[in-house]
Amino acid sequence: MTDEDIETSVKALLSDLSENETGMNATDRLKDDLRLNSVDLMELVVALEEEFSIEISRDQTGSVVTVADVQGLVERLVRGDS
Amino acid sequence: MTRGLLSWWEDPSTTTGIRFADDASGWEHLPYTDISTHARSVACLLLDAGLSPSDVVCTILPSAPSFVESIIGTWLVGATICPIVPPKLFEEEDEYVGHLSRILVKAQPAAVVTEGQFSQVVKRACAMAEIDGKVVEIVECDGNFERSPLPEIALLQFTSGSTGNPRGVRVTTENLERNIDTIIRWLHLGPGDEVATWLPMHHDMGLIGTLLMPIVSQSGVSILRPDQFVRNPGRWIDCFGRSQAVFTASPNFGYGYAASKVSRESLEGSDFSNVKAMVVGAEAINPVVLDSFALLLSDFGFKRSMIMPSYGLAEATLTVAGARIDEIPRAAKLNWSEARFGQAVEIVRFESLGHRDIDETGGWLTSSGRVHEPGSIRVVDADGNDLPDEYLGEIVVSGPWVADGYCEVDPVASTRFLHGELFTGDAGFLRQGEVFVVGRIADSLKVRGRSIYVEDLEAKITGATGIRSGRCTVISCPGGDASSVAFLVELDSRDWVDTAAAVLRSELGQHVAFFILAGPPGLIMRTSSGKPRRRDMWLAIQKGSVAAEVMFDSRQDSLRS
Numbered sequence: 001m002t003d004e005d006i007e008t009s010v011k012a013l014l015s016d017l018s019e020n021e022t023g024m025n026a027t028d029r030l031k032d033d034l035r036l037n038s039v040d041l042m043e044l045v046v047a048l049e050e051e052f053s054i055e056i057s058r059d060q061t062g063s064v065v066t067v068a069d070v071q072g073l074v075e076r077l078v079r080g081d082s
Numbered sequence: 083m084t085r086g087l088l089s090w091w092e093d094p095s096t097t098t099g100i101r102f103a104d105d106a107s108g109w110e111h112l113p114y115t116d117i118s119t120h121a122r123s124v125a126c127l128l129l130d131a132g133l134s135p136s137d138v139v140c141t142i143l144p145s146a147p148s149f150v151e152s153i154i155g156t157w158l159v160g161a162t163i164c165p166i167v168p169p170k171l172f173e174e175e176d177e178y179v180g181h182l183s184r185i186l187v188k189a190q191p192a193a194v195v196t197e198g199q200f201s202q203v204v205k206r207a208c209a210m211a212e213i214d215g216k217v218v219e220i221v222e223c224d225g226n227f228e229r230s231p232l233p234e235i236a237l238l239q240f241t242s243g244s245t246g247n248p249r250g251v252r253v254t255t256e257n258l259e260r261n262i263d264t265i266i267r268w269l270h271l272g273p274g275d276e277v278a279t280w281l282p283m284h285h286d287m288g289l290i291g292t293l294l295m296p297i298v299s300q301s302g303v304s305i306l307r308p309d310q311f312v313r314n315p316g317r318w319i320d321c322f323g324r325s326q327a328v329f330t331a332s333p334n335f336g337y338g339y340a341a342s343k344v345s346r347e348s349l350e351g352s353d354f355s356n357v358k359a360m361v362v363g364a365e366a367i368n369p370v371v372l373d374s375f376a377l378l379l380s381d382f383g384f385k386r387s388m389i390m391p392s393y394g395l396a397e398a399t400l401t402v403a404g405a406r407i408d409e410i411p412r413a414a415k416l417n418w419s420e421a422r423f424g425q426a427v428e429i430v431r432f433e434s435l436g437h438r439d440i441d442e443t444g445g446w447l448t449s450s451g452r453v454h455e456p457g458s459i460r461v462v463d464a465d466g467n468d469l470p471d472e473y474l475g476e477i478v479v480s481g482p483w484v485a486d487g488y489c490e491v492d493p494v495a496s497t498r499f500l501h502g503e504l505f506t507g508d509a510g511f512l513r514q515g516e517v518f519v520v521g522r523i524a525d526s527l528k529v530r531g532r533s534i535y536v537e538d539l540e541a542k543i544t545g546a547t548g549i550r551s552g553r554c555t556v557i558s559c560p561g562g563d564a565s566s567v568a569f570l571v572e573l574d575s576r577d578w579v580d581t582a583a584a585v586l587r588s589e590l591g592q593h594v595a596f597f598i599l600a601g602p603p604g605l606i607m608r609t610s611s612g613k614p615r616r617r618d619m620w621l622a623i624q625k626g627s628v629a630a631e632v633m634f635d636s637r638q639d640s641l642r643s
Contacts, residue, residue, distance in 0.1 A: 030172060032542070035591055037529075039339065041171050042312040059199075061172045 003075055006052070010071050013047045026068035034067075044070075052078055084263040085298050087232060087255060088157055094118040095300040102147065103306040103317060112147050114300060117154065120147065124155025126223040128193055135160030135230045137192035138238055142168050142182070142200050145283045145307045148220050150293065152195050160230030164189045164238035164250070167284045168200050171309075175203055182207035185240050185248045188489055193218045235486060239286060239396045247537065250489035251396045260482040261399040262295045264454045268404055269329060269359045269390070271295075277303040277329045278321030280311030280336070287364050290400040291331045302326070315340040316348055323352025323382060331361035331392075334368050337375040346378060355383030361404065363392035365528045366521065367448035369413040369440050376435070386410045386435050393450035393519055397497050397504055399483040403459060403517050405451035410434040413446045414518060418561055421520075423624045424463040427474050427511055449516040457481025461512050462505075464621050469511075476523060477508045493609055496525040496617050507617070509560040521560025524616035527567065529594055534558075536567075536616065543569065543585045547578040555606050555614040559623065566595040568623060572603045576633065583634045595637050601630035 011024060018024075018034035030036045036044065045056050048070070054077040064073055075081075099113035128139065139156040141163065143149040149165070156163040166185055169178045186194070186207060194213075196204045197220045205217055237253040265271070277296045281288030283305075296303040304321050311318055319340060321327040337360070362372065376386045387410045394401035405411055413435065417428040433440055440446055453459045460468055461475040469475040480503045487499045496507030510519040521527060526535045536556040544551045554571040567590060569582060579598060586596045599605070605628070607615040622628050 033588060035588065038170060039308075039312060039335065042309045045171060045309070046313045058169065058171055062169070062175050064172055065174070 001052075001078060003071075006074050006078065007071050009051055010048070010074060011067065013044065013051065014067060014070070017044055017047075024067055026066065026071070028067050029065050030067070030070070031065075048074060054078060084259050085266075087236065087259055087262075087294070087298060088154070090114070090298065090300050091118055091121070091154065091158070098300055098302040100147070100150065100297075101302070101304040103304070103310050105310070107317070109304065114297070117147070117151060117297075120151040121154035121158060122227060123223045124151050124195070124220070125158040125229075126225040126227050127218060127221065128155060128159050128161065128195075129227065130223060130225055131193050131218050133159055133161055133192050136233050136235075137161045138164050138189050140164045140166055140186065140189055140191040140194045142166050142194065142196040142204050143220075144168055145288075145305065148197055149283055150297070152220070153294075154297075156195075157232055157236065158227075158229050160233050161192070162233050162235045162238050164191060164240070165284045165289065166240065167282065169203060175206075179203060179207045179210060181248075183210035185250075186211035186213055188240070188248055188250050189238055191216060195220065237289075238489060239289075241396055247492070249492060249495065252486040252489055253396075253399055254486050257399045257483050257485055258290065258294065259298075261290065261401060262298050264483070265291060265295050265401060266299060268401075268407075268454055269361075270407055271299065271301070271329060271358065273299070273301070275301055275329060275358060276321075276325075276327045277301060278305075278318060278325075278327035279303065279330055279332075280306040280308055280315075280318050281332065282308055286394070286396045286400045287331055287333070291361070292329075311336070312339070316344045319344055319349070319379075320352070322357050323349060323354050323379070326356075328356055328358040329360075331363070333364040334362055334366065334371055337362060337389075338368070338371040341371070341375040341378050344378065346381070349379065349382055352379075352382045354379050354388070357384065357388045359390045359407065360388055361390045361392050361401075363394060363401070363404075363450070366519075367391050367411075367450070369411065369435050369446050369448045372411065372448070373435055373440065389435070391448050391450050393477075393517055395497070395504075395506060395508070397485050397499070397506070398479055398481070399485060401454065402457060402479050402481070402483070403451050403453045405449065409451075410436065412449045412516070413440055414449070414513065415440075415445045416447060418445060421474055421561060423474055423509065423621060424469065425474060427472055429472065429513070432513075447518050447520065449513075450519055451517070452515045453479070453517065454481070457483065459512065459517055461510065466505075471512055471514065474509060474511050474520065477506045477510045477517065477519065479504045479506060493613070496523050521565050522558055523560055524557050524620040527558040527560070527565055527594065529590060534589065539567070539569075539586070539589055542589060543582050546585050547581045549573065549578055549582075552612070553606075555616065555619070557616045557620050557623070559620055566597065568620075569596065569598045570606055570619065570628075570630065571598065571600045571633075572605050573600055574602075576600075579633045583636070587636065595635075597632060597636065598634040599628065599630035600633050601628075605630055 094114035101109040141152045232255045236255040239251045279292035390405045392404040414429045415431040484504045498505040540556045557568045559566045
């Protein structure tokens with residue numbers, strides 16, 4: 001899976017959760033710009049784990065703020081870097 | 083006779099206990115006999131740490147056996163438990179440490195109980211709060227132990243936003259015992275009636291309603307963590323349809339989430355006919371959402387009367403009012419455009435859940451039922467005078483579950499303890515004994531199941547615009563479907579309006595209206611110590627007596643500069 005594939009899938013998942021129909025930027029913040037609440041964020045983790053066959057721990061999400069941060073985390077986990 | 087919080091401890095049930103969901107599809111059963119033994123171990127640990135009766139013990143633990151055992155262990159040594167939510171998903175460590183340290187400063191605990199995964203972050207917060215050396219990590223302990231009487235204050239329950247001023251509610255042992263007894267009598271729960279829950283254990287509904295209540299009555303309880311519920315809400319539903327559970331509680335969105343994720347096909351073979359009560363509360367109750375849940379389960383023995391709306395708040399321990407058993411929940415449709423504080427509400431329709439006219443077009447408000455005996459509810463105007471039926475005012479409650487007060491007096495809190503009564507800060511009205519809750523007055527609101535505190539909004543706007551916090555304030559204006567938010571600014575300039583509007587739009591989404599008012603110094607009413615008097619300002623806005631220019635109104639979505 002390429003980084004472009006990951007970017008496309010991550011953005012599609014975030015679009016569904018945030019009901020965002022106007023497109024999103026890599027710098028958009030999950031809570032402040034996409035308005036994801038705590039349940040949405042749990043759903044995001046579940047969806048990412050199922051989509052990419054990875055496991056995400058709470059510790060790994062502490063520094064994830066933006067759409068790009070989500071992509072970066074998924075890329076590292078898919079490659080087995082963290 | 084009211085059950086004591088620990089009356090079971092020396093002779094726990096040998097046949098029942100708590101089932102914790104594992105991360106596959108199974109359960110780990112922990113009998114009450116084991117919980118009793120492990121709680122004794124925590125008590126020994128706390129005594130070794132130098133704890134005395136009436137001290138405060140903060141716990142930062144996950145929804146797991148250690149959390150339950152720490153509560154019981156704390157009470158065994160006669161201390162007050164103060165449960166604090168551990169770091170959440172996507173929560174930055176610095177933000178959490180700041181939040182936790184503010185609570186620790188207020189709680190002044192003699193011990194802070196945690197375990198490995200949270201140890202470092204808790205130590206950082208303790209250092210920031212200048213209470214180093216109080217951290218106790220859970221380990222086995224088998225020292226000497228002499229049980230103390232229960233403390234006067236059993237629970238210190240904190241409520242606040244992330245940047246706001248944490249407010250600790252002092253809940254007495256009697257409050258807890260009386261409220262738990264009320265729940266048992268209200269729902270006709272008997273020995274052997276099992277509970278299933280996915281609620282976090284750290285707050286009133288999950289802590290008291292679905293954890294302490296079954297422990298005190300020694301009933302079985304099945305517990306999913308919130309993330310396990312989100313992953314598969316069918317596990318929660320199966321506790322009722324395919325297992326023995328008969329009682330649960332959840333905010334409105336939990337029923338909506340389950341209804342949207344669980345398929346009818348997956349319920350084949352389920353039987354919900356033994357369910358006694360699925361209580362709904364803690365946020366606005368949407369009758370359309372409840373009905374979608376009831377419809378999903380209706381072919382398998384579920385009845386609408388099993389859904390039981392309730393009203394309560396942490397300052398009154400948990401529950402104050404609720405629908406009667408075997409009653410189908412009812413909803414009133416209001417003319418919101420005419421709803422004014424202190425005046426009569428216009429009820430256009432009044433129907434039972436399931437009526438075809440209760441739809442998404444809005445305006446429907448679900449009844450939260452009648453006050454539990456021996457409590458009482460009245461509705462008052464801005465001066466504290468009683469209002470008649472079907473008049474909108476502030477809900478005031480009294481009864482044996484009204485808490486002892488806050489751990490620190492806050493002169494501008496919307497919720498106030500006055501002369502043994504609780505002025506809730508909730509706007510609502512009574513109709514023939516049934517209470518209808520319209521929303522919070524001035525200090526917070528619910529958006530998509532999430533509490534948004536005005537102090538947090540204010541911090542975000544001042545951060546984005548550069549306006550000094552002393553020159554502005556945010557107020558929530560309750561109105562059911564028509565709830566809104568006002569941002570008041572004491573400034574002549576206008577170059578900040580677009581930025582402030584963008585922050586409000588981003589935080590509130592499309593479904594909550596907001597408006598921005600600007601005026602000269604003095605626009606914002608303050609106490610002598612400079613705190614904004616939000617409730618008084620909201621009343622002034624309602625009366626139209628605020629001398630300010632409307633800079634932005636989201637309902638028109640245009641600048642009027």
